[in-house]
Amino acid sequence: MTEKSIYEQAKVTDKPGEECGVFGMYDFDGSDVSGSIYYGLLALQHRGQESCGIAVSDTSGPKGKVLSVKDMGLVNEAFNPENLEKLKGDIGVGHVRYSTAGSSTRENAQPLVLNYVKGTLALAHNGNLVNAPELRRDLAYTGAIFQTTIDSEVIAYYIARERLNSKSAEEAVGRAMGKIKGAYSLVIMSPRKLIGARDPYGFRPLCIGKRDNAYILTSESCALDTLGATFVRDVLPGEIVTITPEKGIISDTSMCISREEHARCVFEYIYFARPDSYIDGVSVYHSRILAGKFLAMDSPVEADIVVGVPESGNCAAMGYALQSGIPYGTAFVKNAYIGRTFIKPKQKTRESSVQVKLNALKEVVNGKRVIMIDDSIVRGTTSDRIVHMLREAGAKEVHMRVSSPPFLWPCYFGTDVPAREQLIAYNRSVDVICKIIGADSLAYLRTERLDEMVNELGICKGCFTGKYPIDPPEEDIRGEFDK
Numbered sequence: 001m002t003e004k005s006i007y008e009q010a011k012v013t014d015k016p017g018e019e020c021g022v023f024g025m026y027d028f029d030g031s032d033v034s035g036s037i038y039y040g041l042l043a044l045q046h047r048g049q050e051s052c053g054i055a056v057s058d059t060s061g062p063k064g065k066v067l068s069v070k071d072m073g074l075v076n077e078a079f080n081p082e083n084l085e086k087l088k089g090d091i092g093v094g095h096v097r098y099s100t101a102g103s104s105t106r107e108n109a110q111p112l113v114l115n116y117v118k119g120t121l122a123l124a125h126n127g128n129l130v131n132a133p134e135l136r137r138d139l140a141y142t143g144a145i146f147q148t149t150i151d152s153e154v155i156a157y158y159i160a161r162e163r164l165n166s167k168s169a170e171e172a173v174g175r176a177m178g179k180i181k182g183a184y185s186l187v188i189m190s191p192r193k194l195i196g197a198r199d200p201y202g203f204r205p206l207c208i209g210k211r212d213n214a215y216i217l218t219s220e221s222c223a224l225d226t227l228g229a230t231f232v233r234d235v236l237p238g239e240i241v242t243i244t245p246e247k248g249i250i251s252d253t254s255m256c257i258s259r260e261e262h263a264r265c266v267f268e269y270i271y272f273a274r275p276d277s278y279i280d281g282v283s284v285y286h287s288r289i290l291a292g293k294f295l296a297m298d299s300p301v302e303a304d305i306v307v308g309v310p311e312s313g314n315c316a317a318m319g320y321a322l323q324s325g326i327p328y329g330t331a332f333v334k335n336a337y338i339g340r341t342f343i344k345p346k347q348k349t350r351e352s353s354v355q356v357k358l359n360a361l362k363e364v365v366n367g368k369r370v371i372m373i374d375d376s377i378v379r380g381t382t383s384d385r386i387v388h389m390l391r392e393a394g395a396k397e398v399h400m401r402v403s404s405p406p407f408l409w410p411c412y413f414g415t416d417v418p419a420r421e422q423l424i425a426y427n428r429s430v431d432v433i434c435k436i437i438g439a440d441s442l443a444y445l446r447t448e449r450l451d452e453m454v455n456e457l458g459i460c461k462g463c464f465t466g467k468y469p470i471d472p473p474e475e476d477i478r479g480e481f482d483k
């Protein structure tokens with residue numbers, strides 16, 4: 001099996017693919033940051049397991065000298081004490097990647113490092129642009145030669161190009177933001193500045209932290225806890241923050257749009273983000289507990305025990321139990337050592353792989369009426385196996401509750417939701433899906449509950465409603481540049 005096919009096999013699960021994680025750090029005291037970026041990336045590993053990288057620079061050294069290491073695989077596979085030791089620098093950016101645009105190859109790993117007339121730029125991107133093909137064509141016609149097939153390179157090119165007519169790197173970032181459309185959280189290292197930017201809709205998270213005299217930018221606040229850093233604040237949707245020793249944090253909000261237009265990816269709260277993260281002031285854990293409570297209110301059923309499908313179904317199961325008064329239990333043991341390189345056999349792979357990953361605890365479910373909570377059903381290829389597993393373990397009834405609405409539409413903003421025809425809920429009623437997965441009853445979270453779940457923050461619900469905050473591209477752009 002080729003390296004590529006191993007990684008692609010690992011993506012075949014019945015969950016929407018995660019996207020990417022970005023991290024940046026600038027230590028004003030001049031200490032090396034690569035070790036801390038490494039631990040930051042470890043904390044963001046759930047956001048992408050295909051490739052990762054760190055690029056650093058020494059702000060007291062020659063301007064434009066950037067050292068970087070990028071590789072396929074997990075953070076602790078790509079890095080070791082020797083290569084981290086060589087990454088000397090007090091400013092740096094890091095990235096963990098899951099490919100939603102561009103294939104899973106070493107060239108497409110980030111951060112991207114770009115040398116141009118004004119110096120060197122290193123960039124880490126989370127999200128997907130909807131106008132990348134047009135922009136890329138425009139750039140190509142004016143002589144740009146691309147090294148990768150990812151849309152992040154389009155952003156890097158535009159920043160480099162705009163820098164020629166801008167007074168500062170952050171001004172160039174702002175000008176580039178005027179051209180790019182879609183979802184992006186960016187962490188950029190210019191020779192003497194750490195810059196963070198979030199698209200005006202706020203699709204993907206980005207926050208600021210501080211430890212001693214060092215500033216941090218990270219996709220999720222859980223990485224700050226790992227480093228013993230304090231949370232400063234979220235980067236606002238549309239904001240550009242520039243971090244320097246002379247001026248601290250400088251904010252440019254000229255690209256911000258009204259709160260009503262904000263469109264954070266609600267799936268960050270439902271599934272992607274770690275439950276110990278806060279995004280825009282809302283606890284991911286709390287939003288999942290609420291989703292479970294809403295399910296209990298809207299779709300009650302008599303039962304003896306509530307269980308979650310690990311890991312992300314657990315919080316919602318707890319919420320369901322709290323609201324309903326039905327005891328919470330642990331019904332599954334998960335094999336924690338399967339990981340990314342799990343290679344499934346070609347035939348019946350999805351069936352057997354579930355059992356390799358999960359096993360039901362007979363002692364917990366035998367003779368019981370079980371409510372089983374999962375965060376989502378995408379293709380429906382694993383739910384039937386899990387329901388069956390509970391029945392084999394002696395469950396008298398299995399009632400499935402899903403802490404998100406049915407997926408009916410694809411995503412163009414950095415989440416790997418497949419085409420409509422592959423979605424089990426497309427053209428099927430809940431009753432039909434219930435029969436397919438073999439449950440006694442099935443209910444999804446009501447779409448109207450999503451706003452309450454995130455304290456009325458502006459959110460995107462496109463994959464549930466088909467109403468996207470930005471018009472989707474006419475062509476399916478995922479993987480566009482590999483064609």
Ligand code: SF4
Nearest residue numbers: 265411415460462463
């Ligand atoms: S379409 Fe769905 S997965 Fe994509 S950004 Fe919107 S809420 Fe998130």
